[in-house]
Structure formats: C-alpha cells, structure tokens
Amino acid sequence: MKQLVDLSTWSRQEHFTFFSAFEEPFFGLVAEVDASQAYARAKSLGVSFFQLYLHSALTAVNAVEALRYRIEDGQVYRYDQIHASATLTRPDHTFAFSFVPYAASLTEFGVGLTAEMEAVRQSNGLRLSPATARPDVIHFSAIPWVTFTGLTHARAFAHPDSIPKISVGRARRQGEALLLPVSINVHHGLADGYHVGLFLEAFQRELNAGAGTVG
Template sequence: MKHLIDLETWPRREHFAFFSSFEEPFFGLTANVDCTAAQAAAKRLGGSFFLYYLYHALEAANEVEAFRYRIENGQVYRYDRIHASATLGRPDHTFAFSFIEQHDTLAGFIVAAEAEIAAVQASTGLRLSDATARPDVVHCSALPWVRFTGLSHARSFSHPDSCPKISFGQVFQERDTLQMPVSVNLHHGLGDGYHAGLFLAAFQRRLSL
C-alpha cells in the first residue's frame, strides 16, 4: 500500500522542488560494512551469502522512511514495504533484471529469490517486465569481483526514476574482520546523506546479529 504525501506540509517540500529540477538529482556515497558475523551466519545456515545480506539490506532499507518514498506523476508517495529489483548474473556473463518480494522471514525471502534466480538462468535477455519496473523496489546489484571505492550508474535522464540503488562489492579481509563495500544512491529530493547513514547503520546492525 502507498500513501500520498501532502507537499504543502511536508518538511522536505523545498528540497523536493529544488532537486527535482536537476538533470541528475541522485547523489551517492560508498562505505564499508563489517560482514564477518553475517558471512559466518550464512555458512552455518548452508545458504547463499548474497541472499543473506540482500534480505538484511532490504530490511534495513524498509526501516528508513526516506527509502520508501517514490515520485509518481509529480507527487510523492510513501510505500509501506519495498522489495528488490536485483540484477542477477548468468554463466555466460550476461545478466537480467528480477523482482524479489521481501518477506517477513529470511526463509521465505530465500524461496522467492531462488525461484527468480532459476527463472533468470532459464531465460535470455534482460527480462524487462512490469514486475521489474515496479516503483516499490530498491535497485540492487552485486559486484563480488571488485573492491570498489566509488560507483556510478547508467541512467536515462528522460525516464522518471526515484528508486534507491544499492550495490555490494567484493568482500575483503581487514585485520581480523571481513569488510564489504556498499554503494548507496538516493534521489536528493527524497533523502540526504543522513538517511543514507541511517540505512548503513541499520544494515550494519543486522549484519552483526
């Protein structure tokens, strides 16, 4: 479900109007998270580390209201829950878009995600659809080959887009910990560095459970 934001009383109304006039209204930052405990937990469960951290990233994104705002036809809406539109790779090094519904449990999320992964493996092309183009998603991608320190995204400026974009990089060892770079891109009319920081703090907290 989504709820219309009253722009007349919304504290971000001037921020929204200002940044919405930009050709590129998105800003981005990159930070490392400690994934030592998370990788160990995924190993204990016998599952995919990617799906483990993707679930917790979505849970963290849902905690931060700014990540649930979307711009639709010039209006701002707040969604009750957001999901993942993740790029999933194939053995031939192509990828496809997906829609993975967020669930209340990690187990439920993994079942849905594994079904999407199987569908991608059995397909060709990008798999563009109404599901992958839903507004109530976070665009997610993983680059496990690169310990990136910054990241930019291909964007069509003529296509309206207000979905956050979260990318995950190569896990690397730093002293006694495992670290993973995370890139966060947000529409500046809907959120600021403070909100990106809230997400990263919530994500780190969940990875450390």
C-alpha cells in the first residue's frame, strides 16, 4: 500500500522541487558498520551471512520513513513496506535482478531469498520483469570481493529514478570488530544526510540484535 504525500503541506516541498530539477539528484556516502555479532549469529542460526545482513538492511530501510518515499509521475508517495530488488550471481559470475519480498521473520525472508537465488541460477540474462522493476524496493548489491571505500552506480539520467541503492562490500577485521563497508545512495529531494544516518544507526542495531523474529 502507498499514500500520496500532499506536497503543499510537506516540509520538504522546496527541497523536493529544487533537487528534482538536477540531472543527478542522487547523493551517496560510504560508511562502515560492525558486523561481528551478526556474523556469529548467522553461523549459530545456520543461515548465510548474506541473508542476515540483507534482512537487517531491509528492516532498517523500513524503519526510516524517508527511505520509503518514491516519486511517481511527479508526485511523492509513501509506501507502507519496502522489499528488495537484489542483484544475485550465478556460477558463471554473471548476475541477474531479483525480487525478494520483505518479511519480519528471518526464516520466512530466507524462503523468498532462496527461491530467487535458485531462479537466478536456472536463468540467463538480467531477468528484467515488472517484479524487479517495482518502485517499492531498494536496489541492493553485494560486492564481497572488495573492501571498498567508494562506489558509483551506472545510471540512465533520462529514466526517472528515486529508489535508494545500497551496496555492501567485503568485511575486514579490526581487532574484535568485523567492519562491513556500506554504500548508500538516495534521491536528495526525498532524503538528506540525517536520514542516511538514521538508516546506518538502524542497520547497526539490526546487525547487533536483530529486531525481526527468526521463526
């Protein structure tokens, strides 16, 4: 479900108008979160680290209202729930797009993720579809080969886009911490650095504790 935002009373109306006129309205940053507890929890639960941190990231996105805004036909809508359109890899090192529905339960979320991973393995090409092109998603990618400190995205500026883009890189050990690089890019008409900070705080909380239920 989604609700139309009344631009005439919205506190971000001028911000939205200003940045929406830019050829590149997105801004992004890279930060690190400590995934040591999450990595240990994934091992103890017998689930993949990828499943756990993707679920944590998606839970954090849903906790930040600004990351649930989308621009459609010049209007701003607030979605009740956001899912994941993640790039998933094949054994031949190509990738494809996916649609993974959000679920508070880590186990239920894992069922959808596993099904999409298998569908990608059995397919060819990018798997472009109405499901992977839905607006109520985040674009998510994992780059486990590189501990990156910066990241850019291929973008078609002529194509309207307001979907947040989140990428996670290779973790590195620093003492007892397992530091995970996270890149997040958002439309500046919908969100600011403050909201990105809220996401990173929520992501860290989820990695530490996991507010979503396991079963």
